[in-house]
Amino acid sequence: MVTCRLCPSAELTQADRAVLDFEYRSPGAYTYWRCGTCGLLNIDPVPDDHTLGLAYPDTYHAYQPHANALARIMKRRYWRKKAQRCARYVKPDARILDAGCAFGDLLVELKRLGYGNVQGLDFNARVVEAARGHGLDVVQGELTSAGFEDESLDMIVMTNFIEHVHDPVGVLEHCRRLLRPGGVIVGETPNVDSWDYALFRRDWGGYHTPRHLYLFSDDNLPLLAEKAGFRVRSISSLLQPAHWALSMQNLLQDALGRPRLRNGRNWLFTPLLLLALPINLVQMLVSRTSLVEFVFEKDAVSPDRESGGIS
Numbered sequence: 001m002v003t004c005r006l007c008p009s010a011e012l013t014q015a016d017r018a019v020l021d022f023e024y025r026s027p028g029a030y031t032y033w034r035c036g037t038c039g040l041l042n043i044d045p046v047p048d049d050h051t052l053g054l055a056y057p058d059t060y061h062a063y064q065p066h067a068n069a070l071a072r073i074m075k076r077r078y079w080r081k082k083a084q085r086c087a088r089y090v091k092p093d094a095r096i097l098d099a100g101c102a103f104g105d106l107l108v109e110l111k112r113l114g115y116g117n118v119q120g121l122d123f124n125a126r127v128v129e130a131a132r133g134h135g136l137d138v139v140q141g142e143l144t145s146a147g148f149e150d151e152s153l154d155m156i157v158m159t160n161f162i163e164h165v166h167d168p169v170g171v172l173e174h175c176r177r178l179l180r181p182g183g184v185i186v187g188e189t190p191n192v193d194s195w196d197y198a199l200f201r202r203d204w205g206g207y208h209t210p211r212h213l214y215l216f217s218d219d220n221l222p223l224l225a226e227k228a229g230f231r232v233r234s235i236s237s238l239l240q241p242a243h244w245a246l247s248m249q250n251l252l253q254d255a256l257g258r259p260r261l262r263n264g265r266n267w268l269f270t271p272l273l274l275l276a277l278p279i280n281l282v283q284m285l286v287s288r289t290s291l292v293e294f295v296f297e298k299d300a301v302s303p304d305r306e307s308g309g310i311s
């Protein structure tokens with residue numbers, strides 16, 4: 001029986017079935033179950049380590065240099081904006097960790113803004129080596145076992161990260177221990193309460209099956225924060241034309257019998273990205289894009305310390 005990973009209710013209904021890895025063709029067909037209580041989409045079956053190993057091949061898009069100049073420019077702009085948003089919450093002497101940093105683009109932009117104490121983390125040895133080759137401080141491993149000290153960080157950034165982990169609440173609880181009082185998490189995750197999910201469903205690019213295990217929405221992210229002991233500072237929509245481009249690419253893959261792609265993308269991806277921009281801008285206006293940024297804050301005075309002080 002499937003139970004919700006977030007609330008954890010057993011009242012789930014089938015949202016989409018026979019969802020495939022359209023991008024990298026790893027084996028398996030998955031069902032996503034929607035929780036009747038909190039709305040979280042839960043993958044079934046939960047892929048094991050062997051399956052996930054196949055789902056993150058060396059050709060995985062995040063581990064590839066950008067395909068063309070346009071993609072390079074768009075990505076640089078994206079990371080620059082991201083760094084500027086992060087800078088709203090912490091001072092230049094803050095210690096920042098980017099969990100799932102890949103080549104370290106955000107670290108580069110944070111350094112450009114004057115943040116000197118920034119570190120990355122990724123489990124892929126090849127991207128870690130590449131990032132280190134650019135002079136970045138990057139640890140290889142998993143967030144919960146990489147050995148970061150308790151209360152040693154002011155900010156943890158997790159961009160398209162929480163939907164990949166087997167225990168989202170447990171990972172955020174761990175983050176809470178790593179953060180100093182008043183520290184923040186700045187995360188990004190797909191939003192199922194979006195126009196493109198409603199339109200594409202099984203072919204929706206945000207599914208990214210089987211890599212995305214749990215799909216949140218702006219409605220249930222506050223519950224994630226509460227379960228892990230955080231206060232919500234903000235939840236806001238971000239532009240995400242890539243989900244439109246991927247959704248249309250997935251539709252084509254489905255119709256044409258899944259021909260092989262280069263790094264998980266076909267040649268139409270970039271033109272589709274541009275085509276999707278106008279509708280994505282309209283989605284932004286009504287806060288219904290399929291990507292949300294959440295900022296969760298740890299109490300400025302930790303309850304443990306408070307009670308310690310009283311006793």
Ligand SMILES: [Zn+2]
Pocket residue numbers: 004005006007008009035036037038039040
């Ligand atoms: Zn639930």
